[in-house]
Amino acid sequence: MDEIMDAEVRSAFYRVLHARRDMRHFAAGEVAPEVLRRILEAGHAAPSVGLMQPWRFIRISDSRLRAELAGLVERERQHTAERMGGRSREFLRLKVEGILECAELIAVVMAPDDGTIFGRRTMPEEMALASCACAIENMWLAARAENLGMGWVSFFDPAQVAALLRCPPGAKPLALLCLGPVTDFYEAPMLELRAWRNRLPLSSVLGENRYPGEEKK
């Protein structure tokens, strides 16, 4: 495949990439079936170690099930607040998810280990999980290209979500993806806009031949 990407394609790609945000505020409206399909196909086009394709996507169309998942997330939000010490109140004022407002809710579950050795002898769970995360990032970017917001909710006990979604033993829920129309996209990560935490300069995460930021010998 010798397809050359020209400057226009490159520019369009970077526009999508840099405009992607973790969204927690959603607007009314639906996701057209063909759009949902393209987003799922983007996820399924992700790289995976040894081509194991460990991601499983579960569309939540049952509103009672969605409400049960929302209940689990709310309980975990409270547990998190209890661990936040002096920032507990500030944390509880942040909007951290839009599960009940988003048009579509999609769970992403890591499949039980299929025994793949290729590329993961030394890091089996890590590499399966990394492949699932690549799929989610592909969906996130695709959603932004479709002018839809997406948020990755990780406020839950994976065992409880696995039970609700009737997952087989060894499967591990990683994400509840909130997807749908939004009024507008945040200008910067919401946690930065709300002064919860700042983005680091690239230079602070970049090293040459050794881990960055440590004292030079």
Next chain:
Amino acid sequence: MDEIMDAEVRSAFYRVLHARRDMRHFAAGEVAPEVLRRILEAGHAAPSVGLMQPWRFIRISDSRLRAELAGLVERERQHTAERMGGRSREFLRLKVEGILECAELIAVVMAPDDGTIFGRRTMPEEMALASCACAIENMWLAARAENLGMGWVSFFDPAQVAALLRCPPGAKPLALLCLGPVTDFYEAPMLELRAWRNRLPLSSVLGENRYPGEEKK
């Protein structure tokens, strides 16, 4: 940020996404500094749980260090072959990495746990790792938009790579990214072209309200 992505932008984005491949064959040539910078910025623009930004990028410019890393990878490839049973010879004929041929080699290391609770009380390591994987997927897609190949090499013992890169305790190397010009991009995943393993149909990884593929009640 109300920027609307039109059909042309969307089409360009999907072209890049679906043309991305895990590359192990590289051609001669360099990566211009501004191109490398855009790829690293794409990684650093990834989402991260609680905005923790746990990724660290280490550019390997020292050819002796690159050779040492290549040695670790080759040893792990042999260990993997020993675990492959009847497919051991077939495995050893596959090209699994291009560490010595690629223009640029970049290690991605997960930073030591910084104690972030937000969004990861129940899955601390998983969510930090997922954030690093999103950064790598962003870099992979950016590389493709720049007409460069990238391959994620995970054939190594993370402790040995951590020692070579002088990582602090608790840091975990996840990837050696081979990046550079290629002669052409694979039409399909190389492991599929070489009949190592096939891609699954989307329908087999997709469920509604429950885990896919299990017997319906």
